[in-house]
Amino acid sequence: MKGVSVMRSRFKYKFLNTTSPILPRSELTQLSRVLSDDEILRYISERKRFDTSKLRNFNPKPIKGHKKKIFEIDGVDGTKFKLFYRENIKNPLDFSVGLLLVREDTGEDFVLRRYNGKSHRHKNKCPLGKEFVDFHIHNATKECQEKCDHEEDFAVITNEYSTARQALDCMLRDCGFNTMQSTLFGGF
Numbered sequence: 003m004k005g006v007s008v009m010r011s012r013f014k015y016k017f018l019n020t021t022s023p024i025l026p027r028s029e030l031t032q033l034s035r036v037l038s039d040d041e042i043l044r045y046i047s048e049r050k051r052f053d054t055s056k057l058r059n060f061n062p063k064p065i066k067g068h069k070k071k072i073f074e075i076d077g078v079d080g081t082k083f084k085l086f087y088r089e090n091i092k093n094p095l096d097f098s099v100g101l102l103l104v105r106e107d108t109g110e111d112f113v114l115r116r117y118n119g120k121s122h123r124h125k126n127k128c129p130l131g132k133e134f135v136d137f138h139i140h141n142a143t144k145e146c147q148e149k150c151d152h153e154e155d156f157a158v159i160t161n162e163y164s165t166a167r168q169a170l171d172c173m174l175r176d177c178g179f180n181t182m183q184s185t186l187f188g189g190f
């Protein structure tokens with residue numbers, strides 16, 4: 003089982019971060035300063051300079067069964083971010099839409115939030131929770147950086163969306179994007 007999770011996380015970081023060398027997560031963590039929960043929240047709320055109407059008709063070409071897209075984004079305070087979108091073309095419940103911080107200290111991607119489908123089991127380790135299969139939002143925490151494999155291991159169940167596009171809507175709304183033009187994909 004351990005081998006499986008290592009492969010998964012390698013795949014994830016390979017996909018999310020195409021420019022940095024692939025290092026084991028433990029090494030990356032040692033190089034990076036732990037961000038406080040307040041800092042994480044500040045990055046999430048920093049206003050993003052991004053024209054969300056670009057997303058209205060975007061339809062990435064499927065590669066190996068997934069529609070994927072990454073947008074590079076500037077925050078108004080000069081922070082660099084990335085928005086990523088991944089959707090399994092065969093299984094509409096398998097998707098992940100998220101916001102990454104490009105760390106100034108290491109240049110690494112740091113996952114601030116991920117809005118996931120309900121295609122896999124999730125169990126919080128810090129703090130310890132019950133296993134569930136449901137739509138869920140991962141959130142970076144100080145505790146996870148210190149004790150878990152990934153900074154955003156902690157997740158909460160949500161009923162805010164049930165499709166990848168609706169998850170994207172929620173992410174834009176929650177994470178400092180200008181969504182004046184109301185919902186793009188009809189969240190509920």
Ligand SMILES: [Zn+2]
Binds near residue numbers: 122138
């Ligand atoms: Zn998950």
